[in-house]
Amino acid sequence: MRILGIESSCDETGVALVDAGVQGVPRLLGHALHSQIEMHQAYGGVVPELASRDHIRRVLPLTDAVLAQAGLALSDVDAIACTRGPGLAGALLVGTGVAHALGVALGRPVHGIHHLEGHLLSPFLSADPPEFPFVALLVSGGHTQLMRVDGVGRYTLLGETIDDAAGEAFDKSAKLLGLGYPGGPALARLAERGDATAYRFPRPLLHSGDLDFSFAGLKTAVLTQVKRLARAAPEGPATSRLADPLSEQEKADVAAGAQAAIVEVLVKKSLAALSDTGLRRLVVAGGVGANTRLRAELNAAAARRGLRVHYPELALCTDNGAMIALAAGLRAQAGLLATDAPAGRFDVAPRWPLAELASAA
Structure with missing residues (x-):
């Protein structure tokens, strides 16, 4: 069963072709991704309208590229999967609309897939796929959740963030240090040159006794430390005094301390x-799952305790079409997809809790 997957939930356009197999190991036949980072950098974050317009320009050329990689034609596709939610409404409509147009033209079923389920199942395309059951840590720009996963569609929420997600903590801390967009990867790179013990940042809810997260207070602590380090200009009237920028070492130390706090909690x-x-x-999925310090700390802790940790391939940590196609294939094998899903009539779900998906399984 060859499934074409289209992902357009935010600022990356992803298209991929996955052979789901028949109760076998899924294979990635083709994969193409366009990131909008350069376009959004001037604004310091994602501009939804620009994101939607760029998805329109990219999705069909990326589809052509994927089919060329696989050496197949559109007529060889058995089904189409697209991200139905959560995400930016306009961006979701682009990918979903294209998917249904292709479905109508080809007479193929179209399946709307949950973005987070795609991340959660993405390690099944890795060289070291997990086995059910497992605990999943979903860490991305907008989500931090711990789930018990007993099978496809069988998810139990164990804990989640009550305010900022881990990815937001990375991005907001980076912005306070003037690192621009996207902040998380930039902060991680800067942290490599810093001393994580130079400044002590709080570990929110570390000893709360539950599995929930909170990172808003960490952002405030980083802001307070940055202000403390900024030195007022010695001359000129008080109203014209400007704070001197932090030294590069101070920035690196703040970055290292903030990253250490986030990673320890996770x-x-x-x-x-x-x-x-x-x-x-343990399965770790989502963009933050690519963080090298997080992987090193988890791997070390797992080795000490005789546990196993599974990750997606690095190229599949970010949003991508492969995880969407894979999720559709695994749901089909589990009997959770209608074989006659109609093409041409659709909606999107910008806010779509993963627990709601599990309850409908």
């Missing part, structure tokens, strides 16, 4: 989730 809560559930496997 690691400790993930280990607590494994302990509470009695499970021995």
